[in-house]
Amino acid sequence: MKNGLLRRFRHVFEPDPPENNHIHLNYSSEQLRKKVEFRQLAILKHRTTAVVAIRMLLILIFSGVCWKYVGGWVMGLWLGFALMHTLASMKSADDFFNEIEPEKKFRYWRNRSLQMIIVSGLSVGFAGFYFMIPDNVIVEMVLLALVVGVTFGSIPLYAIWPPALWAYVPCTLLPTFVKLFIIYETPWFVAVFWSAVLLLIIFYFGARLNSIYTQGIYRAFEREYLMEQLIYQRQRADYVREAAEMEINSRTKFFAGANHDLRQPLQAMGIFISVLESQADDQTRPIVEGLSKACHSVSTLVDQILMISKLDSKTIKINPIRFSLQELFAELEAEFEPQCRNKGLSLEVQSVPADIVTDEQLLERVIRNLLGNAVRYTSSGMILLRSKISRKNTLIITVSDTGCGISPEEREKLFQAYYRGAGGFKAKEGFGLGLSVVKKICELLSIDIKVISKVGKGSIFRLELPLRAQTSKESSPAKPQTLNLRPLDGTRILVIEDDRLIRESLKTLLEGWGCVVRTAEFYDAELAAKLVHESPIDLIFSDFNLGPEHMTGLQSIFRIRSALGRRIPAIVSTAAPRDAVISQYEEETEGLNFSDSAVDLMEMPLLLQKPISPHEINRAIHRLLDKK
Template sequence: MDHLPQGIAVFDAGLRLTASNHRYNGLLHLPADLTRPGSALFDIALFMAERGDLGPGDAARLAIERINLLTSAPVTVTQRLGTAGQVLEFHSSRLPDGGLVISFSDVTARVRAEEQLEQMNQSLERRVEERTAALRQVNGELEAARAKADASNHDKTRFLAAASHDLLQPLNAARLYTSTLIERAKSTAFAELANSIEASLTAVEDIMSALLDISRIDSGALKPAPAPMQVQDLLRKTEVEFAPMARERSIALRIVPTKATILADKALLGRIVQNLVSNAIKYTPVGGKVLVGLRRRGNRWRLDVIDAGIGFNKDQHKLVFAEFSRLERGARMAQGLGLGLSIVQRLVSALGLTLELDSREGHGSRFSIYLPEVRNARPASKREDATPEPDFGTLSLRVLCVDNERAILEAMEGLLSHWGCDVRTALSLKQIDRERLLEGWYPDLVLMDYHLDQTSGLDAIEWLRHNLGGHLPAALVTADRSPAVRTLAEDRGIAVVTKPVKPAALRAAISGLANQSGRGTRRAE
């Protein structure tokens, strides 16, 4: 037994020691008289209890409890001895003659390893809890910051809507008055003055529109809505819009036809092309050329706007996209704030597209937008025969104008009356009802401001349709250019005219509404 790594002690049926090995004596650290054969198990247990090996309490009681435990059945007990930190594992078994054998193993290293592992686990759990708490705090702060940012963006969006309305209202009235003045001043000494006023108002409108566009993009108010579209529709519109500007500067504007179908937000892509073509014409010398067209590049189309203008070196590429930044030579050629390309870059980023610039000073520039191709798509796009512009003087259209700004109503009435329309105006639905403006007079169409004092223009149009019966052709006149408003109007079959109102856009809208009412068709016949 002396060669065994465990301590061994054998007791007879009377629980007196009959045999033991050296390891037993070494592990229990007993006095010599308790290691001799004949020593009672109770005396050994009592000694250990008095030494503190069996825990706190009455030594005799602890000794009896331990003997009862060891003799009750085969059992394994782990016990820390005194304050030395040594841990022993006791394993007892009864012998056939009623005796008892007890083995002792030193498990101090194992227990310490388990304790260290437990401490590590507890420490890890504390760290996880601390990290979790910290993460919750950070997430809470992020959520609060996000909510604050959302509220800020919401407030900014509301401010932009209000600013668009309040800032553009007086400009809208001025544009309408000026349009009337231009038409009445034809072939008079005041014609040039009227045209100069119109040009100045256009410049102010362009600046305000650019600033509002930048604010909408930065605040997230502009939400792209990509859909399959035929690029030719956009190019045709671009040609119609910029051909007069190009002719005025003796610039050859060439738009290359295409059958390409792409995926893009039609309105926002149109804004990009507008800015690029406008810039190309502005900064191309008189007699120069501007080319707009598409080239296939893999599974994408590259939309190019190429000019033979002043160009600029590579080290100036970043500068031209900066807000309010204009190159010295370009500033001498054309007026502006230097916001067009900044808007282009923001819109390209919002649409997730790629913008490419190739330019050299004195050799012109190429601005390119890479667009995803759409195959097997047939977006509705029909080029109908142009309807002759109606002669409002012969149509005598009955037009109801509703706006909460008296100056705008007066200007609108003056312009439409000059076009030969029969016009009635009102500041609100209450005025229409109170003054019985529609008794015996059924309007062919209505031009309705969006921001009325007590209701929206959309609801006001629905009220008129309900009370007048039938489908009343209507246009919503608004400074709010958000896609949401346009969608709400289109869903109700209402046209949209943006402020400041341009006479050509207003005339086109009235032409379309006249055809809806049947007046344009009947008069044309």
């Protein structure tokens, strides 16, 4: 019972801290109590200077009014002591804030502050006891006004730190009350009763005021804790981001090296296999065809893995150009018509006459991957590649098939890397990467892709592109493409390639198509002189990276065009990221004020990413020559 009353009493005059999970998780109860008390003392020190200055002003006013009644050497000494104590209080506050780590010397500052507060209260209480003159109304009124004003005016300051309030108020009020009770001969029990009531009222309101201050301190602690957590989380996020960027840069460098090292031998293998196919007899043809399929499978896998790595690391650069959608569809029709015919499928291509602006190679890869999947997973029926202009003035491209279809469950995972649905396992082809590449490229080019499918009926992949260029309803139809390799009789081609195997294989391949081939390992002045004085060339086929000591293929093409004074159709093949070619092209052409002839000379060559199949090389050469 007794302990319960004591706890209630302490709760009124010394409230418990508010429940705050953030603060209690960060500090123990004892640590939290010490931090709160130190913060209270710091706030009190911060406000001490202004309060003691006002107190000294009131003391001076009292001395000036009452000097003729109670003046003398005692008041002089008291006035001097009050002034010295005021200065000492201000100096103590300055010393506290000049301390490097005052929290470590908290006990010293706590005791020193209590001593100064007690002395300050006793100096006011001494005045109330010693200078109180009986039957002098003026002195009594002014002195009571001083004591009461100083006491109640100091409550907001000392309520911040409860020990200061408990020490100061009795020291100021009790001596004055004792003197009044003596003068007016008040019974002791009445004096004790009213003194206790007044002190309890003051302490109660001081405790309530302290509760408000303490709540503010806890809120400040919470803000500091949350700020520390915010800074910590931000630093952690920066660290994770920097680590991720380092990992991405490391992976990008690795894949850049792997990109070149893997594509180069695959390029040579593909060309040599193509030459073998043209020379194979009935006995060796099945072996060569099997080797060709295996090489194509490895090339496809490497190409898709490298493409996904570049898309994931966001290092791929968009190269938007204006091109004919009809021509693109015609090339795709020429590429996939033989595959469809071999599987007994019919391929129908319907293209709206339009010139569009986007990255042609990336869009071509998207459509090619969709057509490849359609051919792979369709055993009978037809495949339709179609384009149209929507009412919203957007271009709609659809790839439809009559294949096995995709279930709703599979559609949710369709664009995940390495995912192959039931149809994929039945077809026993592919690696589950094609649609992942499609999705990432569509996000990069801001293309909306949707899938409509019904199991057993077929699928429709729908692409919606924003139109950035006006369509041309009267544009001429695309030139028909032959389904097989087209001859290039008499075409004079310059091949610049630093890899001997690829250089020789390209020469053999092109000569097999009837080309007149001239080869060079790199560009130099000697090559330029030969080109000027000997027979002209119709096309340049150059590798991009021709070694660290030589010009790149792009620079070589520009120098050859400049030396011959005319635009020569050119192809740049590269095993490095095509962004490197585009970046160098932008550097070469930046800030130039082109004339009409300069525009022709600095025209961007056709860019082909290794490994390049013979069909792609043949189609690219015809595409450039047909534009002449």
